[in-house]
Amino acid sequence: MSVNFLSHQNLTLSRLLAGEYDQATLADIVRNSPYFDEQWYSREYPEIQYNDDGCPDAAFHYTHYGFKESRLPGLMFDGNRYSEYHQLKDVNPLLHYLASGTPGDYRCHEREQSILVRLNDGLEITSGERALILEQSYRNTTGRCLNLCQMPGSLSEKILALRTWGMDKWESCSDLLNKSTLHATLREKYGFTEAQAPVPAAVVARASDIDDQMWMGLPESFYMTCNGAYGTNVNVMDKKVVNRVDLIRIMADLQVRATSRQVMDKLSSSRVMEPSIIIYSHEGNLNAPVHQDVNTIGVLCLNGRTTLLIHYGSGRTINLLDPDYKLLSSVMTADNGSQHKVAQDLTRPECLDEIKSKAELMSKNAPCLLIEFVCRGSEFSCREVLPDLDKGTFTLSNDQDLRLGATWDISSWLK
Numbered sequence: 001m002s003v004n005f006l007s008h009q010n011l012t013l014s015r016l017l018a019g020e021y022d023q024a025t026l027a028d029i030v031r032n033s034p035y036f037d038e039q040w041y042s043r044e045y046p047e048i049q050y051n052d053d054g055c056p057d058a059a060f061h062y063t064h065y066g067f068k069e070s071r072l073p074g075l076m077f078d079g080n081r082y083s084e085y086h087q088l089k090d091v092n093p094l095l096h097y098l099a100s101g102t103p104g105d106y107r108c109h110e111r112e113q114s115i116l117v118r119l120n121d122g123l124e125i126t127s128g129e130r131a132l133i134l135e136q137s138y139r140n141t142t143g144r145c146l147n148l149c150q151m152p153g154s155l156s157e158k159i160l161a162l163r164t165w166g167m168d169k170w171e172s173c174s175d176l177l178n179k180s181t182l183h184a185t186l187r188e189k190y191g192f193t194e195a196q197a198p199v200p201a202a203v204v205a206r207a208s209d210i211d212d213q214m215w216m217g218l219p220e221s222f223y224m225t226c227n228g229a230y231g232t233n234v235n236v237m238d239k240k241v242v243n244r245v246d247l248i249r250i251m252a253d254l255q256v257r258a259t260s261r262q263v264m265d266k267l268s269s270s271r272v273m274e275p276s277i278i279i280y281s282h283e284g285n286l287n288a289p290v291h292q293d294v295n296t297i298g299v300l301c302l303n304g305r306t307t308l309l310i311h312y313g314s315g316r317t318i319n320l321l322d323p324d325y326k327l328l329s330s331v332m333t334a335d336n337g338s339q340h341k342v343a344q345d346l347t348r349p350e351c352l353d354e355i356k357s358k359a360e361l362m363s364k365n366a367p368c369l370l371i372e373f374v375c376r377g378s379e380f381s382c383r384e385v386l387p388d389l390d391k392g393t394f395t396l397s398n399d400q401d402l403r404l405g406a407t408w409d410i411s412s413w414l415k
Helices: 011-016 023-033 038-044 058-064 080-088 095-100 111-118 129-141 156-163 165-177 182-190 212-217 244-260 353-364
Strands: 202-204 222-226 235-238 277-281 295-302 305-312 319-322 327-333 339-340 368-376 381-387
Touching: 011 095, 023 058, 023 095, 038 129, 080 095, 080 111, 111 129, 129 156, 165 182, 165 381, 182 353, 202 212, 222 244, 222 305, 222 327, 235 244, 295 353, 305 353, 353 381
Parallel strands: none
Antiparallel strands: 202 277, 222 235, 222 277, 295 305, 295 368, 305 319, 319 327, 327 339, 368 381
């Protein structure tokens, strides 16, 4: 889908009402508006016939005929409700809205449940439907409202906009999001050594497959992750003090969530992965807890360039740094979910330039990737690759809004 968030900047209400725009110009404005969902329009109204002479496509039809027939441009804008509220007659409600900038929530929220049903049934959803669900998720998670049809300002908003309008752009790097084969992908495609891309100690299809014999063969210290774009790591520092039954129960619950409750994982075909459990050894590599100078660093790349560094400190402290490792903000999350600023004195890792180079190589064809590395001195190991920040959580930020990315031009990815 091609979306230009500024396509209506020269549209004025006075000229619209005076009929000064030709048909093609108005259709182009609708066509490039994120409120118009061509795929949804064609699916919702299959009886409409298009031809090259009078009505070439869905956008043209809605612009000049569809709104008069009470058809909607998509689920992000209920033109009928807008027309009724503003008492419009023979005026396209979407064009009126774009020209006037009249505030108000005109989303089709009553359709949200039907979108979730389509997702759970494995059916394809459109970009507009995806936007509606993402806005709802953001609202439920952060308590803040979000308008994905406006030019996004914060970094988290831009990442959400990419999920909405440019989801297919992750397809080329779907192999990096598959944790069960990540180690092979890193070595074969990106030149990582075996130490830099550790081979899993075990991969199991179900948590219940970890029987007594397998448990005996696992390392004394390891971490487990459930495959998927938003997998969760569980660390076992000392196997002798862990109850195997409880650990299996925890991992089984993660697998259930990965298949039934993780709506985000279902928004793109590239995220549909079997929720296998991958087990990595802490011993003999950089993840070993005995090393006090081990650092976990996340490199966030947008458009293939390092935009932000995330240093995961002690406890629940997370530090945000610029690409040159200058500290921007530090926050600590308490048990009740609240966040507090804390002071941190960080030492630049010796391997920082190398991991940034590796991360930019991996994200060259992706709109956004967060690549987590474990570093000690000049050595490093790739721990995880994610499609965005903090496994889909957007509340962690500098001053709680991630304005650090405000100069990034998202429009180049949406054309």
